[in-house]
Amino acid sequence: MTPESYVRQIIPTGCTAGDVGTGEAPANLALVKYWGKRDTRLNLPVTSSLSISLGKLGTRTRLTPRPGGDDLVLLNDEPVAPESAFAGRLGAFLDLLAPSRPRLCIDTHNTIPTAAGLASSASGYAALVLALDDLYGWQLPRPLLSRLARLGSGSACRSLWPGFVLWQAGKREDGQDCQAEPLPEHWPDLRIGVLTLHHERKPISSREAMHRTVADSTLYQVWPEQVASDLREMREALAAKDFPRLGQIAETNALTMHATMLGCQPPVLYWQPETVATLHRIWELRRNGQQVFTTMDAGPNVKLLFLADSQESIRQAFPAMRLVSPFQDS
Numbered sequence: 001m002t003p004e005s006y007v008r009q010i011i012p013t014g015c016t017a018g019d020v021g022t023g024e025a026p027a028n029l030a031l032v033k034y035w036g037k038r039d040t041r042l043n044l045p046v047t048s049s050l051s052i053s054l055g056k057l058g059t060r061t062r063l064t065p066r067p068g069g070d071d072l073v074l075l076n077d078e079p080v081a082p083e084s085a086f087a088g089r090l091g092a093f094l095d096l097l098a099p100s101r102p103r104l105c106i107d108t109h110n111t112i113p114t115a116a117g118l119a120s121s122a123s124g125y126a127a128l129v130l131a132l133d134d135l136y137g138w139q140l141p142r143p144l145l146s147r148l149a150r151l152g153s154g155s156a157c158r159s160l161w162p163g164f165v166l167w168q169a170g171k172r173e174d175g176q177d178c179q180a181e182p183l184p185e186h187w188p189d190l191r192i193g194v195l196t197l198h199h200e201r202k203p204i205s206s207r208e209a210m211h212r213t214v215a216d217s218t219l220y221q222v223w224p225e226q227v228a229s230d231l232r233e234m235r236e237a238l239a240a241k242d243f244p245r246l247g248q249i250a251e252t253n254a255l256t257m258h259a260t261m262l263g264c265q266p267p268v269l270y271w272q273p274e275t276v277a278t279l280h281r282i283w284e285l286r287r288n289g290q291q292v293f294t295t296m297d298a299g300p301n302v303k304l305l306f307l308a309d310s311q312e313s314i315r316q317a318f319p320a321m322r323l324v325s326p327f328q329d330s
């Protein structure tokens with residue numbers, strides 16, 4: 001199935017662009033990661049994954065037609081070069097979803113500081129799909145918008161809801177059972193700390209690293225089974241509000257994901273010396289009785305998981321940490 005025919009099965013025909021469309025979506029952090037695709041064109045994952053949305057940290061996007069003009073991308077009020085990879089990907093995604101669209105002003109604001117070490121592509125594509133839905137009046141339900149956002153960036157399909165979200169990998173080759181859904185659990189005391197350790201551009205994109213891991217790494221063979229068990233246990237930990245269990249599963253899952261990358265030749269290693277030092281610091285705090293765990297994505301930065309009652313001691317240990325309260329910041 002081509003992305004074009006996939007999209008045609010979802011989007012209603014006969015809608016025309018209005019004067020303006022807006023959308024807003026949160027960033028999300030995976031507690032059980034998505035790593036590896038079974039179909040690269042439709043962004044179908046090998047496994048399901050589970051995330052937490054980050055409250056008001058995310059993206060706001062406004063689309064307005066520019067009759068007679070070219071596309072204009074504004075990121076946090078600054079024009080983006082039309083020949084940049086970023087503008088190119090956005091334009092191609094819009095062309096895929098709305099092939100006869102007018103040229104647009106794509107005015108997008110990230111409420112995630114760019115250097116915060118949190119991916120903005122998930123909230124970016126989710127906000128863009130919501131803005132298109134609004135511009136064209138498609139009135140698609142969220143699960144279908146999730147299926148569309150997935151085409152921009154896999155993890156974007158989880159950014160259509162607040163709170164905990166499960167992305168079902170599905171089984172169908174046409175991808176029409178591959179979408180996210182919100183989970184009922186609410187955990188107001190949950191805290192996330194973001195440690196930005198390294199500002200340089202990552203040497204290899206998550207897309208490329210994922211592709212190489214699936215193709216090259218014999219360690220990837222353990223991943224699907226590990227995720228199946230982590231998801232089962234994570235659902236139990238959420239239902240029981242068992243924080244140490246949540247933290248341990250999330251941490252082991254992230255470390256295993258990074259281990260699969262090391263099995264590539266040449267290896268993919270996102271960690272920097274500061275990453276390793278921070279991991280040792282977290283484990284030392286844990287040995288001293290603090291309930292603090294970590295998760296990491298395709299980059300050198302570290303996210304901390306802890307509960308509200310340890311907030312002050314964790315802040316003392318990591319003064320540069322940016323604090324996120326996922327259920328209170330929305």
Ligand code: PMV
Pocket residue numbers: 029030032033034035049119121122153154155156206207297298
């Ligand atoms: O959605 P992508 O293509 O940016 O990949 C995201 C991959 C991870 O962030 C490492 C894991 C995840 O589940 O978000």
